[in-house]
Amino acid sequence: MLKTNKSMTDYISPVVKGIPPSGIRKFFDLVSGRKDIISLGVGEPDFVTPWHVREACVYSLEKGKTTYTQNAGLPELREAISAYLYKQFALNYEPSNEVLITVGGSEAIDLALRALVQPGDEILIPEPCYVSYSPITSIVGGKAVGIETYAKDSFKLTAESLAEQITAQSKVLILCYPSNPTGGIMTYEDWIPIVNLVEEHDLIVISDEIYAELTYDQKHISFASMPGMKDRTIVVSGFSKAFAMTGWRLGYACGHQDLIAAMLKIHQYTIMCAPVMAQQAGIEALTNGLEEKDRMVESYNQRRRLVVRGFREMGLDCHEPKGAFYAFPSIQSTGLTSEQFTEKLLEEFKVAAVPGNAFGLGGEGFIRCSYANSVSELNEALERIGKFVNKYQKLD
Amino acid sequence: MNDFKFKVLELLQEDARREAAVIATLLGAEEDEVTKAIEEMEKDNVIVKYAPVINWSKVHDDKVTGIIEVQITPERGRGFDTIAERIYRYPEVKTVYLMSGAYDLQIEIEGKTLKEVAFFVSNKLSTIDSVLSTKTHFILKKYKQDGIILEDHEDDHRMLISP
Numbered sequence: 001m002l003k004t005n006k007s008m009t010d011y012i013s014p015v016v017k018g019i020p021p022s023g024i025r026k027f028f029d030l031v032s033g034r035k036d037i038i039s040l041g042v043g044e045p046d047f048v049t050p051w052h053v054r055e056a057c058v059y060s061l062e063k064g065k066t067t068y069t070q071n072a073g074l075p076e077l078r079e080a081i082s083a084y085l086y087k088q089f090a091l092n093y094e095p096s097n098e099v100l101i102t103v104g105g106s107e108a109i110d111l112a113l114r115a116l117v118q119p120g121d122e123i124l125i126p127e128p129c130y131v132s133y134s135p136i137t138s139i140v141g142g143k144a145v146g147i148e149t150y151a152k153d154s155f156k157l158t159a160e161s162l163a164e165q166i167t168a169q170s171k172v173l174i175l176c177y178p179s180n181p182t183g184g185i186m187t188y189e190d191w192i193p194i195v196n197l198v199e200e201h202d203l204i205v206i207s208d209e210i211y212a213e214l215t216y217d218q219k220h221i222s223f224a225s226m227p228g229m230k231d232r233t234i235v236v237s238g239f240s241k242a243f244a245m246t247g248w249r250l251g252y253a254c255g256h257q258d259l260i261a262a263m264l265k266i267h268q269y270t271i272m273c274a275p276v277m278a279q280q281a282g283i284e285a286l287t288n289g290l291e292e293k294d295r296m297v298e299s300y301n302q303r304r305r306l307v308v309r310g311f312r313e314m315g316l317d318c319h320e321p322k323g324a325f326y327a328f329p330s331i332q333s334t335g336l337t338s339e340q341f342t343e344k345l346l347e348e349f350k351v352a353a354v355p356g357n358a359f360g361l362g363g364e365g366f367i368r369c370s371y372a373n374s375v376s377e378l379n380e381a382l383e384r385i386g387k388f389v390n391k392y393q394k395l396d
Numbered sequence: 397m398n399d400f401k402f403k404v405l406e407l408l409q410e411d412a413r414r415e416a417a418v419i420a421t422l423l424g425a426e427e428d429e430v431t432k433a434i435e436e437m438e439k440d441n442v443i444v445k446y447a448p449v450i451n452w453s454k455v456h457d458d459k460v461t462g463i464i465e466v467q468i469t470p471e472r473g474r475g476f477d478t479i480a481e482r483i484y485r486y487p488e489v490k491t492v493y494l495m496s497g498a499y500d501l502q503i504e505i506e507g508k509t510l511k512e513v514a515f516f517v518s519n520k521l522s523t524i525d526s527v528l529s530t531k532t533h534f535i536l537k538k539y540k541q542d543g544i545i546l547e548d549h550e551d552d553h554r555m556l557i558s559p
């Protein structure tokens with residue numbers, strides 16, 4: 001029996017209570033259970049995990065591989081990741097102590113922040129960005145400092161806006177390129193001034209490169225591959241996007257052995273190890289899955305062209321996304337806010353997209369549309385959005 | 397075959413009803429280029445026909461398909477081609493492949509009844525001079541055809557909104 005004047009929520013930690021409700025969650029509730037809509041709000045591949053990967057997992061289960069693994073993950077998988085990162089992105093990590101297998105990139109982000117942040121530290125976060133960085137920062141007692149990025153810069157992080165937010169308390173910079181939600185990327189040249197600032201201000205970088213494989217017309221440049229940045233950078237990645245393996249919950253972090261050891265310390269008590277069957281599948285994906293991955297990337301690229309063109313033809317400004325599988329068109333010409341736009345669009349034309357303001361600073365006035373959908377659904381969705389835009393643009 | 401044509405073919409194989417304009421957008425090309433490539437490939441018989449993949453068992457399941465392994469003695473000077481032609485000219489013959497291995501031609505025949513297929517084998521096929529032997533197998537169920545799973549149960553299980 002509770003004391004009469006207390007409610008259950010009074011028992012919850014103020015830190016957790018202080019986390020604002022997720023904008024995505026709110027929209028999720030609006031669409032949940034509806035079968036009649038086309039959703040461009042899905043943040044995962046429309047491919048099912050390639051069959052050879054699924055089959056390898058089933059086989060490993062048949063062989064009785066159902067035990068715990070080493071805390072850091074199966075050595076064979078860590079070796080495969082190390083070889084893969086070297087081949088794809090010229091990264092050099094020692095499998096035995098610089099690679100940690102996690103439960104999705106999500107856990108890796110959490111571990112990195114928990115291992116690095118103490119109360120009062122400022123964590124620099126270019127926005128609009130993936131929704132987990134700022135809440136986790138709050139949970140670990142850090143202060144999230146947003147850095148707005150702009151469509152006019154293709155949502156790249158510029159040295160000027162970064163420099164503006166750096167203080168004596170700045171400790172960590174979180175990077176997410178290719179970006180969810182904007183599709184923005186950073187080139188070698190774009191990174192150079194950022195590298196200088198990171199060095200000058202002695203920052204540690206958490207680089208969420210989960211979309212690294214999904215770049216179009218140019219290769220991803222890992223921040224850790226920039227001169228002098230390897231030791232300062234924790235690369236976070238995973239299998240979800242590149243190999244269409246979201247539900248497997250398999251990711252990893254790579255970095256300096258001392259940082260990885262600190263993360264492993266937390267991981268061993270909270271998680272013990274990532275699921276062994278997912279790890280077995282991961283080995284198969286990395287050893288035999290690169291061709292299939294290329295095929296999926298080519299298919300995203302085709303659909304990317306389709307949606308960008310579609311948005312531009314209906315009169316919306318849409319910067320060209322060079323990575324991930326999202327388009328991030330501006331809807332400012334309709335005079336609606338992001339939330340009004342997405343809610344009315346859902347109501348009137350049964351298309352779901354995610355309002356840009358759910359992704360932090362600079363997201364208002366934009367909507368995130370995933371093109372990980374079939375061509376016919378995309379065409380239908382574009383047609384409906386076109387009608388919708390037409391209706392509202394005419395009103396003023 | 398250049399890479400561009402190859403990509404056009406892949407997109408058409410996925411969906412033969414795709415319009416040139418859509419293909420052009422998907423490939424980041426001009427519609428004219430796509431139209432021209434398609435016309436050329438039609439002319440060269442690279443694109444032979446635009447035919448739907450039909451799951452006939454949904455229409456009527458009394459159709460019978462037999463796969464027949466045929467051993468033949470090739471004709472002097474003309475190899476297997478003449479004899480293959482004599483066989484593939486029959487409209488009930490759906491496919492004819494020249495094979496390596498234990499037999500020479502693989503033939504797929506469609507008939508209304510088992511009897512009809514058997515009749516074709518005994519009266520038309522076996523009576524051709526160079527046919528040495530035949531072995532007939534009947535198809536009981538088609539799971540996958542031309543790379544397409546006929547009864548695919550992999551629906552979209554994704555949540556409608558995710559971060």
Ligand SMILES: Cc1ncc(COP(=O)(O)O)c(C=O)c1O
Nearest residue numbers: 104105106130180238240251559
């Ligand atoms: C930028 C970004 N980082 C991390 C994640 C988490 O991915 P995982 O499935 O590996 O936990 C996502 C998933 O949407 C993402 O978009």
